[in-house]
Amino acid sequence: MANVAKAIHTEEPASDLPSRQARLAYRAGNDEQTAGVAPGFVQGNLAILPEKQAAAFHRFCQLNPKPCPIIGMSDVGDPRIPALGLDLDIRTDVPRYRVWRDGEVIDEPTDVMAHWRDDLIAFVIGCSFSFEEALLADDIPIRHIETGVRVPMYRTNIVCSAAGPFAGPMVVSMRPLKPADAIRAVQITSRFPSVHGAPVHLGLPQSIGIADLAKPDYGDAVPVHPDEIPVFWACGVTPQAVIAAAKVPFAITHAPGLMLVTDLKNKQLAVL
Amino acid sequence: MANVAKAIHTEEPASDLPSRQARLAYRAGNDEQTAGVAPGFVQGNLAILPEKQAAAFHRFCQLNPKPCPIIGMSDVGDPRIPALGLDLDIRTDVPRYRVWRDGEVIDEPTDVMAHWRDDLIAFVIGCSFSFEEALLADDIPIRHIETGVRVPMYRTNIVCSAAGPFAGPMVVSMRPLKPADAIRAVQITSRFPSVHGAPVHLGLPQSIGIADLAKPDYGDAVPVHPDEIPVFWACGVTPQAVIAAAKVPFAITHAPGLMLVTDLKNKQLAVL
Numbered sequence: 001m002a003n004v005a006k007a008i009h010t011e012e013p014a015s016d017l018p019s020r021q022a023r024l025a026y027r028a029g030n031d032e033q034t035a036g037v038a039p040g041f042v043q044g045n046l047a048i049l050p051e052k053q054a055a056a057f058h059r060f061c062q063l064n065p066k067p068c069p070i071i072g073m074s075d076v077g078d079p080r081i082p083a084l085g086l087d088l089d090i091r092t093d094v095p096r097y098r099v100w101r102d103g104e105v106i107d108e109p110t111d112v113m114a115h116w117r118d119d120l121i122a123f124v125i126g127c128s129f130s131f132e133e134a135l136l137a138d139d140i141p142i143r144h145i146e147t148g149v150r151v152p153m154y155r156t157n158i159v160c161s162a163a164g165p166f167a168g169p170m171v172v173s174m175r176p177l178k179p180a181d182a183i184r185a186v187q188i189t190s191r192f193p194s195v196h197g198a199p200v201h202l203g204l205p206q207s208i209g210i211a212d213l214a215k216p217d218y219g220d221a222v223p224v225h226p227d228e229i230p231v232f233w234a235c236g237v238t239p240q241a242v243i244a245a246a247k248v249p250f251a252i253t254h255a256p257g258l259m260l261v262t263d264l265k266n267k268q269l270a271v272l
Numbered sequence: 273m274a275n276v277a278k279a280i281h282t283e284e285p286a287s288d289l290p291s292r293q294a295r296l297a298y299r300a301g302n303d304e305q306t307a308g309v310a311p312g313f314v315q316g317n318l319a320i321l322p323e324k325q326a327a328a329f330h331r332f333c334q335l336n337p338k339p340c341p342i343i344g345m346s347d348v349g350d351p352r353i354p355a356l357g358l359d360l361d362i363r364t365d366v367p368r369y370r371v372w373r374d375g376e377v378i379d380e381p382t383d384v385m386a387h388w389r390d391d392l393i394a395f396v397i398g399c400s401f402s403f404e405e406a407l408l409a410d411d412i413p414i415r416h417i418e419t420g421v422r423v424p425m426y427r428t429n430i431v432c433s434a435a436g437p438f439a440g441p442m443v444v445s446m447r448p449l450k451p452a453d454a455i456r457a458v459q460i461t462s463r464f465p466s467v468h469g470a471p472v473h474l475g476l477p478q479s480i481g482i483a484d485l486a487k488p489d490y491g492d493a494v495p496v497h498p499d500e501i502p503v504f505w506a507c508g509v510t511p512q513a514v515i516a517a518a519k520v521p522f523a524i525t526h527a528p529g530l531m532l533v534t535d536l537k538n539k540q541l542a543v544l
Contacts (some may be wrong), residue, residue, distance in 0.1 A: 042413075179473045180472065180473060182474065183458050183470055183471050183472070183474065186455050186456065186459065187459070187462050188469075190459050198459060199453055200452065200455070200476070201451045201455075202451050202454065202455065202474075202501070203474070203501040204449050204451055204501060205455070207450075209453060227476065227479050257400075
């Protein structure tokens with residue numbers, strides 16, 4: 001056993017994991033965008049709530065697994081989530097945070113040591129970066145990556161199942177694809193239910209309450225070519241929008257585009 | 273072993289299989305449509321060719337597995353295909369046949385005893401009935417079944433890979449679906465590669481050379497509602513169209529809608 005452990009350690013010691021290196025840099029104050037950082041490793045959306053609201057939020061995630069797939073969760077007051085990184089500290093390892101009071105952002109610090117409390121519970125929610133990696137690996141082009149902008153996101157008329165104060169519309173991200181690629185993308189992303197899974201819609205944006213693809217509610221617009229259809233996935237912005245709308249007394253999230261980098265590998269999330 | 277065999281026999285004797293009962297009726301001269309016959313059992317498209325052309329046709333199927341998934345094949349001159357039914361006789365068990373000479377139908381008999389030759393090889397090719405059953409089981413409505421017509425089919429600009437004299441466009445069948453059902457239908461039919469598998473296209477008929485959905489090349493038109501997109505699957509009419517176009521000296525196929533009913537169960541075709 002010692003030899004096996006040593007062999008694994010020699011091959012890829014935890015300290016050399018690019019995901020851990022990234023977290024250490026963020027912990028030290030780096031606040032660069034996480035897109036493209038530590039390729040192959042899972043990144044997550046962050047939501048931290050007091051125990052009093054956390055149970056309802058947990059139920060909200062349970063009821064709405066497509067926009068809110070939980071990939072990790074802390075114990076009450078515990079800043080560690082060892083399943084996502086042995087030395088991960090949720091108070092310091094995200095590049096930049098948003099601290100919310102009554103639905104308003106009151107601070108955007110690079111750590112939340114000053115805001116941490118013994119009653120907080122952290123939720124880490126899957127992110128589309130993981131399935132985008134699988135799409136790119138299959139040579140399916142992703143427009144917003146090609147054009148170097150943020151993915152376009154839209155509020156829809158799809159109503160999430162409510163839990164306590166948490167309620168609201170599903171937010172979706174959109175990627176234009178040729179029809180054959182859209183079919184392949186359904187197959188590929190179906191293998192990754194913990195990072196939003198299969199699309200929730202394709203082809204008819206008006207059917208889900210999107211009037212104009214050129215005017216996303218979040219992110220940046222991208223062109224949709226005549227031989228492409230828009231394909232929509234449930235988006236991890238949904239829980240953040242729901243937390244804002246609920247105007248809970250206190251919450252912490254990641255700042256947009258500045259995710260938690262974990263030691264999980266994207267490949268590990270595939271169910272088949 | 274004897275006891276086991278007896279137990280199986282007692283539970284479901286081969287003579288009581290609804291598929292075998294159907295074949296016996298067809299063998300006796302019945303020539304009713306096979307749609308809805310022996311629910312749960314696989315039906316197949318039939319193509320019989322002389323050994324001289326069979327190898328090239330077999331290569332054509334190999335190169336074009338989506339329109340031409342082979343689910344059974346006879347030996348040279350042998351009218352049996354035990355894997356599809358222990359007592360199946362390919363010369364008599366299809367309700368009605370088409371006999372082709374030089375690309376023209378010269379006879380439409382209810383058996384081909386008079387046309388059988390020692391050099392013939394029979395190919396049985398998967399059919400959409402199998403995946404339609406899986407869609408219906410998942411409460412996905414199928415328009416042509418609801419409206420009691422034949423599925424609309426179209427010649428496309430998708431070029432099949434040629435083999436010997438066998439070449440031509442892929443023929444597709446079309447089912448209008450709401451986008452969420454279309455996504456689910458991709459997932460469900462992906463499990464059934466031997467009966468055409470996942471769709472080949474959706475949303476943009478003109479991209480695959482279909483100018484007007486209201487004018488199918490085979491079958492009947494069905495309405496596509498404003499909240500639906502057309503979803504296209506590779507179709508088993510493709511090999512029949514290719515055989516006709518190749519103007520081979522001699523061939524036998526089933527007559528449209530009058531398929532071979534086998535003892536395989538649709539469920540057995542699922543790969544996952």
